[in-house]
Structure formats: structure tokens, C-alpha cells
Amino acid sequence: xxxxxxxxxxxxxxxxxxxxxxxxxxxxxxxxxxxxxxxxxxxxxxxxxxxxxxxxxxxxxxxxxxxxxxxxxxxxxxxxxxxxxxxxxxxxxxxxxxxxxxxxxxxxxxxxxxxxxxxxxxxxxxxxxxxxxxxxxxxxxxxxxxxxxxxxxxxxxxxxxxxxxxxxxxxxxxxxxxxxxxxxxxxxxxxxxxxxxxxxxxxxxxxxxxxxxxxxxxxxxxxxxxxxxxxxxxxxxxxxx
Amino acid sequence: xxxxxxxxxxxxxxxxxxxxxxxxxxxxxxxxxxxxxxxxxxxxxxxxxxxxxxxxxxxxxxxxxxxxxxxxxxxxxxxxxxxxxxxxxxxxxxxxxxxxxxxxxxxxxxxxxxxxxxxxxxxxxxxxxxxxxxxxxxxxxxxxxxxxxxxxxxxxxxxxxxxxxxxxxxxxxxxxxxxxxxxxxxxxxxxxxxxxxxxxxxxxxxxxxxxxxxxxxxxxxxxxxxxxxxxxxxxxxxxxx
DNA sequence: CCATATTGTCGCACTGTGAGACAATAATAA
DNA sequence: TTATTATTGTCTCACAGTGCGACAATATGG
Numbered sequence: 201x202x203x204x205x206x207x208x209x210x211x212x213x214x215x216x217x218x219x220x221x222x223x224x225x226x227x228x229x230x231x232x233x234x235x236x237x238x239x240x241x242x243x244x245x246x247x248x249x250x251x252x253x254x255x256x257x258x259x260x261x262x263x264x265x266x267x268x269x270x271x272x273x274x275x276x277x278x279x280x281x282x283x284x285x286x287x288x289x290x291x292x293x294x295x296x297x298x299x300x301x302x303x304x305x306x307x308x309x310x311x312x313x314x315x316x317x318x319x320x321x322x323x324x325x326x327x328x329x330x331x332x333x334x335x336x337x338x339x340x341x342x343x344x345x346x347x348x349x350x351x352x353x354x355x356x357x358x359x360x361x362x363x364x365x366x367x368x369x370x371x372x373x374x375x376x377x378x379x380x381x382x383x384x385x386x387x388x389x390x391x392x393x394x395x396x397x398x399x400x401x402x403x404x405x406x407x408x409x410x411x412x413x414x415x416x417x418x419x420x421x422x423x424x425x426x427x428x429x430x431x432x433x434x435x436x437x438x439x440x441x
Numbered sequence: 442x443x444x445x446x447x448x449x450x451x452x453x454x455x456x457x458x459x460x461x462x463x464x465x466x467x468x469x470x471x472x473x474x475x476x477x478x479x480x481x482x483x484x485x486x487x488x489x490x491x492x493x494x495x496x497x498x499x500x501x502x503x504x505x506x507x508x509x510x511x512x513x514x515x516x517x518x519x520x521x522x523x524x525x526x527x528x529x530x531x532x533x534x535x536x537x538x539x540x541x542x543x544x545x546x547x548x549x550x551x552x553x554x555x556x557x558x559x560x561x562x563x564x565x566x567x568x569x570x571x572x573x574x575x576x577x578x579x580x581x582x583x584x585x586x587x588x589x590x591x592x593x594x595x596x597x598x599x600x601x602x603x604x605x606x607x608x609x610x611x612x613x614x615x616x617x618x619x620x621x622x623x624x625x626x627x628x629x630x631x632x633x634x635x636x637x638x639x640x641x642x643x644x645x646x647x648x649x650x651x652x653x654x655x656x657x658x659x660x661x662x663x664x665x666x667x668x669x670x671x672x673x674x675x676x677x678x679x680x681x682x
Numbered sequence: 683c684c685a686t687a688t689t690g691t692c693g694c695a696c697t698g699t700g701a702g703a704c705a706a707t708a709a710t711a712a
Numbered sequence: 713t714t715a716t717t718a719t720t721g722t723c724t725c726a727c728a729g730t731g732c733g734a735c736a737a738t739a740t741g742g
Contacts, residue, residue, distance in 0.1 A: 668720085
């Protein structure tokens with residue numbers, strides 16, 4: 201294996217992605233583990249010399265999740281001079297059998313543009329990249345220790361997600377096409393991190409005009425069967441990518 | 442004069458700043474004009490090799506406005522591969538008597554991190570930088586044609602400012618310490634671009650608990666003198682810089 | 683047939699807001 | 713001095729939205 205060359209990528213510039221999914225009753229994030237080091241990090245990558253920044257992020261997500269056309273949104277660029285640790289990066293490279301000179305571009309400072317993505321957790325086929333052992337889901341409140349400033353990146357992603365929950369049709373991208381009101385409420389509660397009142401939530405959602413009610417579901421549970429809903433105008437990609 | 446060296450700055454990375462001020466009844470933006478070219482652009486700059494990204498932006502703003510401790514907020518990173526025009530950059534450099542080789546770092550692609558700033562328009566002492574003829578205020582609805590993708594940057598800055606108007610105490614930074622309710626309403630209207638109802642606005646502002654009423658002002662105008670107000674907890678720098 | 687858990691809906695009180703009305707008042711004109 | 717004028721501060725009314733609880737409807741299991 202060869203280390204990526206500075207002839208192919210823009211030096212000093214990287215991206216990191218916070219990929220949200222919803223499973224069971226929890227909001228989850230994709231985390232990778234680097235070979236041999238026991239270190240965890242957000243999935244990220246570099247930008248090709250003549251590649252659009254947004255395209256680079258979509259490329260990286262497609263390689264790891266096999267998903268195209270993902271809801272993706274840039275939220276902050278992390279540019280502290282000391283956010284990067286060359287010694288840790290070197291350890292990751294040597295653990296993969298790559299030895300690079302001390303002045304190699306991968307051991308220098310990086311500014312990282314951070315994105316968050318929302319995906320239907322059931323549609324993903326996870327695929328580790330070359331440098332990592334595994335890629336898997338972690339509860340947002342049960343993350344392993346992360347490299348560099350990745351914990352701060354996750355916090356800020358969550359913060360942005362919460363702020364956008366009221367204005368953007370986010371849940372379309374976290375739920376299957378048909379869902380119950382209960383499921384929708386669980387997604388809201390998982391994102392906001394607080395319980396919501398059932399009847400008020402239901403009333404507000406119905407009044408929004410965004411939901412279309414479908415036939416009843418045969419739950420097989422010992423209670424009244426809930427309606428199924430779908431979003432009337434499911435938005436896959438937001439206006440502002 | 443010497444062209445800035447790639448030994449001092451991170452290549453391929455720049456920042457641009459949208460500096461808002463409020464004068465009269467209009468929202469205004471700082472625009473620079475490059476020497477000899479008749480080209481207008483947002484004030485921007487480069488990031489030192491070991492300089493924090495945020496510090497680089499503050500440094501550039503201080504050089505041009507003589508203001509320290511500015512309300513500053515990053516809002517988007519523009520990363521299209523074709524957003525930059527090497528021929529226009531070369532023309533700017535040659536107009537300043539700088540000739541650089543074709544493979545110079547300044548003629549290569551740039552990714553730009555964009556910030557907006559809010560300042561009290563009356564406190565500024567404008568100071569053109571080395572490459573530019575002038576720096577001055579323009580109405581947001583009367584901008585000259587701008588270089589590169591700077592028009593898009595301005596639009597997105599305005600969009601972000603509007604979204605943050607409800608959640609953040611923005612107007613502290615656009616008004617003097619003491620102001621009338623009428624002035625505050627004018628700022629809101631200038632940012633939102635739409636008229637607001639006077640009594641509802643007044644009621645809402647008073648109910649927010651953010652304003653402290655002071656003594657009456659001697660306006661010299663032929664009508665009832667308005668109260669003066671100040672913000673109870675003026676925030677200079679936001680939590681998220 | 684009854685108990686149980688959950689769903690769909692309604693009512694009530696409270697808050698916030700758009701819209702208009704009206705008195706108070708500082709300067710100016712008569 | 714008094715009337716006029718423009719603007720300010722406040723009030724009222726109607727209406728929409730929300731927190732919160734209550735209650736009937738219903739699918740399953742005993």
C-alpha cells in the first residue's frame with residue numbers, strides 16, 4: 201500500500217463526517233477504528249486537487265456506506281493550529297506498514313471541514329476503508345474516546361442538528377418511507393434529548409401538513425393499531441448542500 | 442512589495458469576511474476595490490502556517506477596521522474547484538507590480554472559509570490593505586459586481602444572519618450602547634428585509650427581558666420623546682466563535 | 683368476555699401575536 | 713399662550729399555538 205500523495209490531494213485540508221442514524225430508540229453515529237492502534241475517529245478524508253469539496257465528502261461516504269444521494273450538510277470548519285497530532289497520525293500510518301518522512305504532508309497541520317449526514321440506518325452496508333479495522337454504529341451517548349478534536353466535532357454536529365430540527369424536514373432521512381407517529385416522536389426525542397408530550401406532538405405534526413396518513417398497521421401488539429404515515433414531499437438533498 | 446510567500450501561509454486556504462454595519466436605515470457591507478482593476482471583492486486573506494483560523498480572520502479585520510473584539514461568526518466554507526479565477530488573481534497582482542511564476546501558490550485553487558462580522562458602524566476607521574485602493578460601505582441591496590463567488594457568499598451570510606436573528610442577540614453589535622426602540626426596529630427590518638408592526642415589536646422586545654429602559658432622550662424632534670434602552674447583557678463574542 | 687396497553691382526539695387554560703385605538707408629549711406654528 | 717402635528721407608550725380584542733390532562737376506541741391475551 202502507498203501513502204496518499206500530495207500530488208493528488210490538497211495539502212492541509214481534510215473533511216470529517218458525522219453520520220447519524222436512528223435504530224431502536226437511539227440516535228447513533230458511524231465511528232471507525234484504525235488498524236492495530238485501538239484508536240477511534242470520525243470517518244474523514246482528503247479533497248482531490250480538482251475535486252469539489254462537497255463531492256469529496258460524498259465520495260468518502262459512498263465508499264463506506266454504499267449509499268448515494270445522502271442528506272449531507274456542512275456545519276463548521278475546524279481550524280485551530282493545534283487540533284492535529286502528527287505523532288498519532290504517524291502511528292496510524294506505521295501501524296498500516298506505511299513509513300513516511302518527517303516532512304510528509306500527512307504529518308503537517310490540517311484544517312478540517314465538518315459535515316453531518318442523515319441516513320436510514322437499515323439501508324447501509326458498512327465497508328471499512330483501507331486504514332481502518334472496522335466501521336460501526338455507536339450511541340451518541342456512548343461513544344468511545346475519539347482522536348484529535350473529534351468529540352467537539354460531534355457535539356457541534358448535534359447542536360446544529362437540534363437547531364435545524366424545527367426548520368428542516370430532517371426526519372425524512374432517518375426513517376423508512378412509512379412510519380408510525382410513535383416512531384416519529386422517538387426520533388425527535390432522540391435528537392433533542394428530552395421527552396415530548398404525546399398529544400401536543402401529534403397535534404403539531406398533523407397540523408404541519410407534512411404528513412399523509414395511510415392505512416392502519418397490523419402491529420400484532422396488544423393494543424389499538426396505529427396509523428402509518430409518510431412525508432408528503434420527502435426531501436433527500438437540502439437546498440443548501 | 443513582495444508577494445506573500447507560501448512558506449508563511451497555508452496554501453489553498455483563504456478566508457473571506459462579510460462585515461455588516463447599520464447606518465441610517467440601511468444594512469451595509471464592507472467592500473474593497475483592488476488597485477487599477479476596478480474590481481470589487483470582500484475583504485479576505487490567508488492563514489499563517491501556525492496561526493489559528495479564527496485568529497487569522499480577526500487579524501485581517503483589525504488591520505482594516507482598527508477594531509478589536511469583534512462579533513465574528515463562521516458560517517460556511519466554499520469549496521467548489523472552479524470558484525477561483527487564476528487569471529483575475531494574476532491581473533490583481535500585476536496591477537500591483539507583482540509578477541509571479543505561473544505555478545505560484547496564489548494562482549492555484551483556493552478553498553475559502555467565510556465569516557460574518559457585526560460592528561458598530563460609527564466606531565470604524567477604515568484602512569485599505571496593500572493590494573486595494575479603497576475599503577468602504579455599500580448597501581446590501583446596492584453592491585457593485587463582485588469577484589469570484591463573493592455574491593453567493595454575501596447571500597449566504599445574509600441568510601444566516603436572518604436565521605440567527607431570533608436566537609442570538611445580534612443587534613448589540615450593530616447599535617451604540619444606548620438606542621431608541623425605533624432604531625432597534627429599523628435594524629430588525631433592515632436585516633429581515635420586511636416591515637414589522639410597531640406595537641407588537643415593542644411588546645415582544647420589552648417582554649424578552651433583554652432591554653433596560655433608561656432616561657428619556659431630548660430628541661429635538663416635534664413629537665413625544667422616546668425612551669432610551671440598553672441591552673442588559675451585551676454579548677461581544679458569541680459562545681460559538 | 684374482560685383486562686391491558688396504546689392510540690386518536692377533545693377540552694381547558696395560558697401565552698404569544700397581528701392589528702387597531704387612544705392618550706401622552708415635545709417641538710413648532712399661529 | 714394655545715393649537716397643531718408627529719411620534720411614542722400602552723391597551724384591548726381576536727385568534728393561533730401549546731402544555732397538559734381526560735376519555736373513548738381498539739387490538740391482543742387471558
